Amino acid sequence: MYNTKPEIFIWEIRVSVASAIAFEKKHIEQHRFDASPALAEQAVHCLELVAELSDAGLSYQFKGGNSLLLILDKPRRFSIDVDIATDESRERIEECLDTIIDCYGVFRRWDKRAHRTKPWLPIASYYLFFDSHFAVPKETHIMLDAQLRRSPYRTELKPVVCGELYAAPVKAELPFASSIIGDKLLTLGPNTLGIPVGKGKEAQRLKHVYDVSVLLGRNPALEDIRVSLTGCLAHENEIQESTIGLEEVLRDTLDYCGATAKCGVPPSFDTGDSALHENALGLNAFAGHLFSGDYTWKRLQYDTARAALTVTAACRSDIGQDTFETALAGNEVPHGVPCRSTGKLPCEPRVQRWWHWIAAWLEVDPFSRVGL
Structure with a gap:
């Protein structure tokens, strides 16, 4: 006698680390710190990338201009890239990027990017693409630069929070101001x-x-x-x-x-x-x-x-x-x-x-x- 009960497949569905509200057009326009909406939207996605890298288990230091969004009480500028320093391999980074694309639903795809400033340095660079409310054409991107060696910083763990613009329930390792x-x-x-x-x-x-x-x-x-x-x-x-x-x-x-x-x-x-x-x-x-x-x-x-x-x-x-x-x-x-x-x-x-x-x-x- 055959079991006629239908098989039930349970798929793990994951969404952004931050609340979906953070990516809404109205929210970005209301909390953009007087920056252009398009630039504020890119900053939201930069911070989401930081949160997703942490959530995916990558060990890294968040550095560069956008790290100041989490360090300063009142941010002054946005950037369109995420700079990290890590002892993890390129393969491990790209494995995390695959996880980000497959599981979180914020970014559509990633691609490798040639590092132009000092191409001989041990840096892995990538584009991450997403659909924008403000850009024409609709698909736009942010950048990830991963220095393949940790920096000799004094660091601390801080929440990935930037005013009312973005907040995620994870922490990132950030350098001290000094x-x-x-x-x-x-x-x-x-x-x-x-x-x-x-x-x-x-x-x-x-x-x-x-x-x-x-x-x-x-x-x-x-x-x-x-x-x-x-x-x-x-x-x-x-x-x-x-x-x-x-x-x-x-x-x-x-x-x-x-x-x-x-x-x-x-x-x-x-x-x-x-x-x-x-x-x-x-x-x-x-x-x-x-x-x-x-x-x-x-x-x-x-x-x-x-x-x-x-x-x-x-x-x-x-x-x-x-x-x-x-x-x-x-x-x-x-x-x-x-x-x-x-x-x-x-x-x-x-x-x-x-x-x-x-x-x-x-x-x-x-x-x-x-x-x-």
């Missing part, structure tokens, strides 16, 4: 470990220098920044198979930041300093990622001076926390500064005072080589 600052300070000098010129990354350095300036508002300890800077330098030298020293990074970074301080307005043509020219070209593109929608040359002078002050303090072991905080406040200058150039800089007084402090710590005029 760790991100130390790492980002290495990205500025184009001739050492920073972003090379001529890579179509005109706005990228601006993002890093802006993030450093904003994160300094979290009042990180100088010693923690110093530890991060030296640790990340050793880490980057190992990854890039280079032997660049701290003094070389300092010199390159000060040259980059100082060039911006010397120009009262963005150069309208290539002055021979390609990084400076790229800064001018990248202003509008970077401004489009800020909630304020505005990023001026004066603000870039402000941010680069803060970055220059911080990298100088971090490279000088005799500078303590109190001195650093006094200098960063920008309300006074030290006595006996061997620098006559800073008063000639075409920038606001506080920016001039930061360069005064740099000159005092270096015991040399940082602009003497260029005849200011």
Whole structure:
């Protein structure tokens, strides 16, 4: 006698880690932090990718610009990519991406992406595609860059929550503000470990220098920044198979930041300093990622001076926390500064005072080589 009862197949149906409301058009428009709806939608999907990677069991550190969405009390900008650092293999990452496509229903597909900035680095890069409420054509994407080695950060687990825009019931491993600052300070000098010129990354350095300036508002300890800077330098030298020293990074970074301080307005043509020219070209593109929608040359002078002050303090072991905080406040200058150039800089007084402090710590005029 045959069993005539029908077989029942039970399929596991999974949905997004965050509530489905987070992906609704009305919700995004209401909670977009004054960014464009399309950019806010991409940020939602970036955070969902972070949550899904955690939920899928990948071990990683969430770094880069979008990690600030979970670190800052009030986010300032969105990015369209997710940066992680992991000791997991490419195969394991792609296995998790397959799980994300098959089980969560937010992303339609993924594809490999060529990493253009420094293609020799151990980085796995991907596009993840989804259907947009705002983009034309409907299918759009975000990006995932996975550094195939964990970074030497101090980290903590934090909920994947960004105001009322996005919230998921999982946590991600995030660096401390001081760790991100130390790492980002290495990205500025184009001739050492920073972003090379001529890579179509005109706005990228601006993002890093802006993030450093904003994160300094979290009042990180100088010693923690110093530890991060030296640790990340050793880490980057190992990854890039280079032997660049701290003094070389300092010199390159000060040259980059100082060039911006010397120009009262963005150069309208290539002055021979390609990084400076790229800064001018990248202003509008970077401004489009800020909630304020505005990023001026004066603000870039402000941010680069803060970055220059911080990298100088971090490279000088005799500078303590109190001195650093006094200098960063920008309300006074030290006595006996061997620098006559800073008063000639075409920038606001506080920016001039930061360069005064740099000159005092270096015991040399940082602009003497260029005849200011």
